[in-house]
Amino acid sequence: MRRISGLVVVGLFLAAVAPARATDGYFANGYGTNYKAMAGAGVALYLGTQAPATNPAAMAFLGPRYDVGLEVFNPNRQFSVTGAPSGFPGTFGLAPGTVESGSKYFPIPSLGANWRVGENGAFGISAYGNGGMNTDYAASVFGAGPAGVDLSQMFLAPTYAHKLGPRHALGVTAILAYQRFEARGLQGFSPFSRDPSRLTDKDHANSYGGGVRVGYLGELTDWLSVGASYQSRIAMTRFDEYAGLFADEGGFDIPQNFTGGIAVKPADRLTVALDVQWINYESVKSVGNDFLPNLALAPLGHTGGAGFGWHDMTIYKAGLQYEANRDWTLRTGYSYGRQPIRDDEVLINILAPGVMEHHVTAGLTRAIKKGQAINFAIIRAIPTSVTGPNNLEAPGHQSIELKMDQWEYEISYSFGF
Numbered sequence: 001m002r003r004i005s006g007l008v009v010v011g012l013f014l015a016a017v018a019p020a021r022a023t024d025g026y027f028a029n030g031y032g033t034n035y036k037a038m039a040g041a042g043v044a045l046y047l048g049t050q051a052p053a054t055n056p057a058a059m060a061f062l063g064p065r066y067d068v069g070l071e072v073f074n075p076n077r078q079f080s081v082t083g084a085p086s087g088f089p090g091t092f093g094l095a096p097g098t099v100e101s102g103s104k105y106f107p108i109p110s111l112g113a114n115w116r117v118g119e120n121g122a123f124g125i126s127a128y129g130n131g132g133m134n135t136d137y138a139a140s141v142f143g144a145g146p147a148g149v150d151l152s153q154m155f156l157a158p159t160y161a162h163k164l165g166p167r168h169a170l171g172v173t174a175i176l177a178y179q180r181f182e183a184r185g186l187q188g189f190s191p192f193s194r195d196p197s198r199l200t201d202k203d204h205a206n207s208y209g210g211g212v213r214v215g216y217l218g219e220l221t222d223w224l225s226v227g228a229s230y231q232s233r234i235a236m237t238r239f240d241e242y243a244g245l246f247a248d249e250g251g252f253d254i255p256q257n258f259t260g261g262i263a264v265k266p267a268d269r270l271t272v273a274l275d276v277q278w279i280n281y282e283s284v285k286s287v288g289n290d291f292l293p294n295l296a297l298a299p300l301g302h303t304g305g306a307g308f309g310w311h312d313m314t315i316y317k318a319g320l321q322y323e324a325n326r327d328w329t330l331r332t333g334y335s336y337g338r339q340p341i342r343d344d345e346v347l348i349n350i351l352a353p354g355v356m357e358h359h360v361t362a363g364l365t366r367a368i369k370k371g372q373a374i375n376f377a378i379i380r381a382i383p384t385s386v387t388g389p390n391n392l393e394a395p396g397h398q399s400i401e402l403k404m405d406q407w408e409y410e411i412s413y414s415f416g417f
Contacts, residue, residue: 037363037377038319039333041273044227049112056171060161069412092392147185194299195244202241209236246286309345343388381406
């Protein structure tokens with residue numbers, strides 16, 4: 001137990017300083033290798049110790065288990081500007097051309113553990129992350145040198161789950177959250193800020209907070225399971241160093257979200273999982289406030305100040321799991337969620353082009369010996385783009401295209417089950 005606790009602490013540190021993936025906005029498409037292989041579907045299944053990120057009740061069915069994993073995340077981000085600046089007074093023209101973001105490969109570790117508590121209970125602990133407002137442009141995007149932002153969010157999730165009889169369980173996770181943020185090259189927005197000294201280039205700022213996730217999982221029959229979970233809004237301390245950028249004087253809470261779904265077994269070895277997830281981005285002012293007209297009505301950093309203009313997301317996920325034999329389990333999946341950025345909000349979202357919509361996934365588990373297995377997942381986020389006007393330029397003079405695609409590769413080792 002002491003050795004595992006030490007591994008968890010080390011893994012949490014490593015994950016906290018590593019940029020996290022951005023797929024459904026800046027939430028991950030799935031958490032844990034086996035869930036990722038099914039495009040994040042599985043709120044009605046118990047596939048690994050990252051389950052509390054989807055449904056804490058799953059831990060009651062999982063039994064004793066440890067998972068240690070490593071992901072290589074490869075996001076490819078770029079923007080293109082078409083049309084020359086007008087040069088009119090009061091406009092905010094950008095240099096024409098295509099600019100790619102650097103920093104394309106990120107290693108991301110993961111760890112999780114679960115133990116039995118009495119006859120019907122389970123206690124587990126897992127770590128997982130979000131992120132995705134991560135761009136690194138070498139060009140002088142806004143006329144003030146290289147620009148970009150870096151957002152990482154890390155969650156430590158102690159979980160208790162309890163069976164209500166042999167087929168039903170409830171679970172609760174206390175979410176301890178840490179996030180850090182940095183912005184560079186945004187001096188061009190100084191005239192719009194309530195506090196230009198806390199707008200940009202303040203190195204990494206830290207924020208802490210907490211929330212809760214509750215969940216239910218029930219095996220209604222031998223062939224049908226249902227699951228649902230709700231995560232509260234996670235209240236975070238403000239990014240004081242960026243109180244002149246984010247609405248609400250540096251506020252950046254983590255939005256509430258809900259997931260519900262079913263798992264059906266049409267044959268003994270085949271499982272079909274169908275999930276729906278809703279993420280309430282609009283409730284967080286720094287993310288959901290419109291860029292315009294807010295920029296003209298209230299300064300950056302004000303409660304009513306400009307945000308990134310993100311809409312809520314609803315993501316539909318489908319996954320298949322096939323137990324080929326006692327040693328091999330195969331998985332695949334697909335998910336779709338309309339990306340949160342409107343075409344009239346592309347200017348500010350050069351910094352955060354979270355435009356992913358379609359994910360295609362595959363993976364497998366290979367049993368090594370009793371109580372040990374190797375898991376693998378590959379996730380492809382199909383190239384997606386959004387094009388709209390530079391809404392701080394004279395109408396018709398410039399358009400901006402945001403484009404992104406991603407690859408994720410994850411391998412994990414499961415043992416002790």
